[in-house]
Amino acid sequence: MQRFALRLFCLLFLTTHTPSAKSVVGGAGVDPNSADSPWAGVGAVITGKGHYSGALIGPRHVLTAAHVVRGRLLTELGFRLNLTDEHAPPLPVAAVHIHPGFQGTHRGTDGFWRDDLAVLELAQPAPAGVPPYDLYPDTQLLRSMVAFVGYGRSGDGERGAHLPGSPRVKRLGYNRIDALLPHGPADPRPVLFLFDFDGPDLTSNRFKPDAPHNASLGPELEATFAGGDSGAPVFVFDRGVWKIAGVAAFVAAQEATPGRHGSIAGGTLVPAYLDWIRAILHPASANSGAAASQDARAPR
Numbered sequence: 001m002q003r004f005a006l007r008l009f010c011l012l013f014l015t016t017h018t019p020s021a022k023s024v025v026g027g028a029g030v031d032p033n034s035a036d037s038p039w040a041g042v043g044a045v046i047t048g049k050g051h052y053s054g055a056l057i058g059p060r061h062v063l064t065a066a067h068v069v070r071g072r073l074l075t076e077l078g079f080r081l082n083l084t085d086e087h088a089p090p091l092p093v094a095a096v097h098i099h100p101g102f103q104g105t106h107r108g109t110d111g112f113w114r115d116d117l118a119v120l121e122l123a124q125p126a127p128a129g130v131p132p133y134d135l136y137p138d139t140q141l142l143r144s145m146v147a148f149v150g151y152g153r154s155g156d157g158e159r160g161a162h163l164p165g166s167p168r169v170k171r172l173g174y175n176r177i178d179a180l181l182p183h184g185p186a187d188p189r190p191v192l193f194l195f196d197f198d199g200p201d202l203t204s205n206r207f208k209p210d211a212p213h214n215a216s217l218g219p220e221l222e223a224t225f226a227g228g229d230s231g232a233p234v235f236v237f238d239r240g241v242w243k244i245a246g247v248a249a250f251v252a253a254q255e256a257t258p259g260r261h262g263s264i265a266g267g268t269l270v271p272a273y274l275d276w277i278r279a280i281l282h283p284a285s286a287n288s289g290a291a292a293s294q295d296a297r298a299p300r
Contacts, residue, residue, distance in 0.1 A: 031149065031170040033082035038242050041130055042149045044167035045069070045120070045231055046078035046090045051167035053150035053232035054079060054120065055244060056132040058281050062120040064231030065249050065268070066102040069118050079122060080167055081130055094123040097280050099273065112192055114183060116249045117268050118231075119280045136236050136245040139190045139271045141177050145217070146195075148173055148248060150232030152225060155259060165228040173223020178207035180269065191272040193234070193246050197224035199261030225251055225265040234267060244270055 031039045041056040045064050054064035062079050069077060078090025101115035126132075149172050154163040165171070175197070180190035198205050198216035205216070216222045225232065225248045234246030249267035251259060270277070 029172060031172055033170060035083060035129060039149045039170060039172065040081075040083060041126075041133055042170060042233060043079050043081040044090075044151045046076075046080055046167060047072055048076040051080075051151055051165075052228055052230045053152065053248065055149075055233035056081075056126055056130065057119070057135065057244065057277070058132050059125040060122040061132070061281055062122065063233065063244065063247060063270070063277070064118050064120060065247055066098045066116045066118040067105055067113075067249070068231045069096050069120065070098055070102070070104070072096070077120065079120060079126075081126060082168060082170060083127065083130060091126065092123040093120050095121040097121065099276060110181065111252070112181065112250065112266065114191055115268070115273075117247060117270075117273055117276075119277060121280075133233065133235075134241065134243045135270055135274060135277065136238060136243040137271055137274065139180070139269055141193065141236065141245055141269070141271075142180055144177050144236055144245075146175055146177060146234050146236055146245065147242065148175070148223070148225070148229070148232050148234045148246075150225070150229035150248060152228030152230075152232070155226065165226070174217055174221040175223060175265075176217065178264075181266075183272075189272055191269050192266055193269050194264055194266040195224075196264045197259075197261055198222055204262035224259060224263065225267075226259055234270075246270055 031037055043054060043062070045052045045054040045062065045068055047068060052064065052068045054062040057063045074093055077093040077096070079093065080090040097119045099115045099117045102117070103113070105113050149170055151165050151167055151170060153165045154171060175195040177193045177195055179194040181192040181194065182188045183191045196205060196207055200216065229248045232248040233244045234248060235242040236245045247268045247270060251263060251265045
């Protein structure tokens with residue numbers, strides 16, 4: 001795999017302006033936010049004046065990225081589902097559990113950070129009728145087609161992310177996982193996924209451009225992350241339902257500008273962290289010490 005660590009950006013850019021009519025960067029469009037949408041459980045993580053993305057994994061729990069919420073006051077945080085009243089306040093957050101291995105956006109030896117995962121514990125359940133998502137159990141996702149849904153900026157592969165996002169507009173895109181990265185030299189478990197943003201031909205394909213299965217999904221599907229998509233769920237379709245397999249974290253580029261054709265994006269591989277997540281969802285049944293999490297209440 002080529003080294004893309006030259007330019008690495010977490011998806012932290014705040015976007016609060018009028019939404020565009022496009023999806024993520026490239027992609028399949030804007031979700032109608034209807035009750036029967038498969039993405040009804042995806043919401044905007046509110047962080048003061050900014051917003052990012054997350055998804056329900058239980059009536060009171062939201063999965064997102066650690067770098068989105070670490071160091072935030074609880075009073076700054078909320079979770080907005082678009083099915084609620086447009087003028088209703090976001091659901092308040094009672095606690096934040098950050099993976100104990102997360103060390104901030106410190107780059108590893110390959111340029112990518114690890115363990116970028118957090119679970120928000122809501123102060124009240126999500127509205128009735130909004131189902132949480134199951135978590136995909138298998139890390140062997142190489143070449144799998146994925147869908148991702150978030151509240152980030154919008155644009156296209158020629159200009160990148162040049163249009164603002166909104167916490168009330170949910171955007172949808174697709175890609176194919178091109179690479180899996182281990183936790184470290186001494187730990188070969190895959191914990192990160194990467195994909196590239198292919199253009200209309202193979203010149204922008206960064207992973208084995210001679211392989212047919214790595215070709216673009218086409219302009220109506222192929223997409224990448226943008227600012228505001230941090231924490232967005234990345235889904236695979238398994239046995240008739242969409243399950244969360246990853247969490248969006250970063251974009252990177254070597255020769256291409258992030259968000260344009262030829263750039264790459266990636267994030268946390270959720271199946272590698274199932275024990276930690278389940279210990280938070282079901283603390284009474286977890287073994288002593290298994291739920292090693294960090295309460296990110298207001299710093300003092």
